[in-house]
Amino acid sequence: MSTLLEVSGVSVSFDGFKAINNLSFQIADAELRAVIGPNGAGKTTFMDIITGKTKPDEGRVMYGDKGESLLKMSASKIAQAGVGRKFQRPTVFEDQSVFDNLMMALKKTRGPLAVLFFKPSQEDVDKVTDLAEQIGLSGALHRKSGELSHGQKQWLEIGMLLAQDPRLLLVDEPAAGMTPAEREHTTDILREAAKTRAVVVVEHDMEFVRRLNCKVTVLHEGSVLAEGSLDHVTKNEQVIEVYLGR
Amino acid sequence: MTEAALPRRQPFAMRFPSVMVFLAILALFTVGVTILSEGFGIGVISTSFVKTLGKTLCLCLVALAMDLVWGYCGILSLGHMAFFGLGGYAIGMWLMYARTEIIVLESLAAAPLPPTPEEVTNGIATQIFGVVGASEFPPIWAFAHSLPLQLAAVVIVPGLLALVFGWLAFRSRVTGVYLSILTQAMTLALSLHLFQNDSGLRGNNGLSGLQNLPGLSDVPQSIVSMWFFWGSALALALGYLLCTWVVSGKFGSVIRAIRDDEARVRFLGYPVEAFKLVIFTLTAVIAGIAGALYYPQAGIINPAEIAPIASIYLAVWVAIGGRGRLYGAVIGAAFVSLLSTWFTGGQAPDINLGFYTISWVDWWTVLLGLSFVAVTLFAPKGIGGLVDILIDRKSPNRHGADLGPDQGALREQEADK
Numbered sequence: 074m075s076t077l078l079e080v081s082g083v084s085v086s087f088d089g090f091k092a093i094n095n096l097s098f099q100i101a102d103a104e105l106r107a108v109i110g111p112n113g114a115g116k117t118t119f120m121d122i123i124t125g126k127t128k129p130d131e132g133r134v135m136y137g138d139k140g141e142s143l144l145k146m147s148a149s150k151i152a153q154a155g156v157g158r159k160f161q162r163p164t165v166f167e168d169q170s171v172f173d174n175l176m177m178a179l180k181k182t183r184g185p186l187a188v189l190f191f192k193p194s195q196e197d198v199d200k201v202t203d204l205a206e207q208i209g210l211s212g213a214l215h216r217k218s219g220e221l222s223h224g225q226k227q228w229l230e231i232g233m234l235l236a237q238d239p240r241l242l243l244v245d246e247p248a249a250g251m252t253p254a255e256r257e258h259t260t261d262i263l264r265e266a267a268k269t270r271a272v273v274v275v276e277h278d279m280e281f282v283r284r285l286n287c288k289v290t291v292l293h294e295g296s297v298l299a300e301g302s303l304d305h306v307t308k309n310e311q312v313i314e315v316y317l318g319r
Numbered sequence: 320m321t322e323a324a325l326p327r328r329q330p331f332a333m334r335f336p337s338v339m340v341f342l343a344i345l346a347l348f349t350v351g352v353t354i355l356s357e358g359f360g361i362g363v364i365s366t367s368f369v370k371t372l373g374k375t376l377c378l379c380l381v382a383l384a385m386d387l388v389w390g391y392c393g394i395l396s397l398g399h400m401a402f403f404g405l406g407g408y409a410i411g412m413w414l415m416y417a418r419t420e421i422i423v424l425e426s427l428a429a430a431p432l433p434p435t436p437e438e439v440t441n442g443i444a445t446q447i448f449g450v451v452g453a454s455e456f457p458p459i460w461a462f463a464h465s466l467p468l469q470l471a472a473v474v475i476v477p478g479l480l481a482l483v484f485g486w487l488a489f490r491s492r493v494t495g496v497y498l499s500i501l502t503q504a505m506t507l508a509l510s511l512h513l514f515q516n517d518s519g520l521r522g523n524n525g526l527s528g529l530q531n532l533p534g535l536s537d538v539p540q541s542i543v544s545m546w547f548f549w550g551s552a553l554a555l556a557l558g559y560l561l562c563t564w565v566v567s568g569k570f571g572s573v574i575r576a577i578r579d580d581e582a583r584v585r586f587l588g589y590p591v592e593a594f595k596l597v598i599f600t601l602t603a604v605i606a607g608i609a610g611a612l613y614y615p616q617a618g619i620i621n622p623a624e625i626a627p628i629a630s631i632y633l634a635v636w637v638a639i640g641g642r643g644r645l646y647g648a649v650i651g652a653a654f655v656s657l658l659s660t661w662f663t664g665g666q667a668p669d670i671n672l673g674f675y676t677i678s679w680v681d682w683w684t685v686l687l688g689l690s691f692v693a694v695t696l697f698a699p700k701g702i703g704g705l706v707d708i709l710i711d712r713k714s715p716n717r718h719g720a721d722l723g724p725d726q727g728a729l730r731e732q733e734a735d736k
Contacts, residue, residue, distance in 0.1 A: 149586075149588050152587060167579070167722045173572045176569060177569065177573060177576060185590070233587070237587065
């Protein structure tokens with residue numbers, strides 16, 4: 074397995090506060106990884122840096138087979154290069170139907186003129202229908218996404234990410250506000266997705282992480298505290314202190 | 320699977336019943352006015368009122384443009400009447416040049432020697448620019464002799480200005496109220512520039528006599544007014560179809576998404592700025608065409624027409640009509656501008672309160688302002704919302720949450736289920 078994303082020595086500070094401090098991180102193709110850490114550990118900032126929302130003060134972010142630097146690319150370029158992101162709060166386009174949301178996310182040329190003259194082929198429609206099935210929203214295809222329940226919106230957003238067909242999927246607290254049954258379904262979707270691409274899941278909830286059954290990276294105060302299987306990191310003294318101590 | 324494919328396979332008319340209703344009403348209206356007109360019918364409607372109606376259709380067209388840029392894409396441009404005015408100026412230059420040329424040639428025909436081309440040009444320039452104390456054509460009149468070139472300018476000049484302005488503004492991520500202020504500054508700067516006598520467009524005199532078509536002085540205004548009326552109706556119909564096409568497909572999806580949550584669209588990989596630029600420029604071109612049809616009916620254009628307030632009115636029309644739905648913009652523009660004509664034309668009876676007489680000519684703007692505030696606060700869907708009541712379409716209850724985090728996002732009450 075080759076390395077898909079390599080973050081090395083990245084630091085960023087906001088008004089003197091070091092949100093990320095000399096962070097290094099690697100993920101391979103088709104790998105599922107959970108990133109955990111207490112509040113303020115820099116999990117969201119870490120995603121902001123990869124997706125181009127925040128520019129780091131120093132460090133490198135290399136991506137893809139050719140090892141391109143993501144730091145020079147705009148947010149939309151990074152997305153086009155195959156990095157998809159799911160935000161903490163579900164952000165779907167509420168005024169539009171589930172179908173339109175998925176169709177918009179479907180991997181296609183993104184230029185304005187190409188979009189203006191775009192006509193969905195039967196194949197595109199089928200893809201959208203399949204995705205809807207995968208995320209359990211087949212019955213809601215023509216409903217406005219604003220009407221969906223919180224959990225359904227989270228799924229829709231994951232579905233939109235899958236529609237983008239990214240090589241790297243960044244998922245921020247996918248299980249927040251979900252019922253236990255919904256959580257289970259979410260783990261299935263993520264594990265399925267990680268078979269063909271790299272998936273990074275940021276999560277608070279240890280139970281959820283356990284169910285993902287994957288390598289875990291623990292962040293603390295902007296750098297990596299421990300890495301390994303969940304059992305391995307939970308035995309780590311420092312991790313116990315950060316999570317339980319003080 | 321068939322369920323998903325179905326809505327895409329229906330013919331245009333089936334997918335957009337509101338378009339068919341709109342076109343039918345517009346056609347009926349056009350036929351009705353023709354029958355009642357002085358030029359082609361029984362003469363119930365005066366020629367000046369035909370012109371008012373024709374102008375109203377042009378205002379509806381520019382309101383469509385405004386709805387596209389604001390109601391659908393969330394860019395509250397308060398400068399679109401500048402593009403409207405530029406379209407008017409572009410066509411006005413040819414109208415004025417060509418007509419003056421005929422007059423000058425007639426007056427020189429009596430001279431013993433045939434006039435040289437230079438004499439003719441100087442004669443025209445003196446005629447046109449006498450009022451601002453100049454007698455030479457400024458460079459911007461270089462193409463005024465040619466109708467095709469000036470017609471091209473109707474599209475190119477507003478389009479180019481919008482392209483450059485939009486590129487600069489959107490590239491720097493200027494959004495929300497700052498963008499509105501910037502567009503106000505643009506239209507103000509343009510109008511102040513044109514107010515100067517040496518702007519090359521006759522300063523505050525503007526261009527006049529535009530109602531007279533060169534070479535067609537024998538055709539009475541009752542006929543000419545109908546030509547323009549039909550032209551305006553056709554332009555509105557085509558504009559409506561174009562706008563429907565733009566907002567219906569995936570492009571419409573993307574610009575509505577930009578309106579509600581711009582950052583999210585960026586993370587989907589869409590170049591948001593490029594989309595905004597396309598919409599901004601396209602609507603500027605539509606506004607330019609509307610202006611080019613409007614001013615020959617108005618007969619005169621001067622820099623006051625592109626004062627900042629004009630663009631604010633445009634936003635008010637769209638808000639009152641109901642933004643984010645094309646027919647809303649048309650209803651708003653038609654309703655408010657016709658009502659405005661009625662009130663400010665002195666037809667509305669003054670109200671005598673004993674101690675004070677409310678004269679509508681003065682108080683109309685106050686009434687308009689209050690209705691704007693009232694619509695914004697109590698009926699965000701505007702007049703178009705009445706349609707929702709008729710066809711029993713309800714708004715979702717989103718517990719006070721708007722549809723997206725952006726300033727231009729639809730408000731809860733504006734959305735439909």
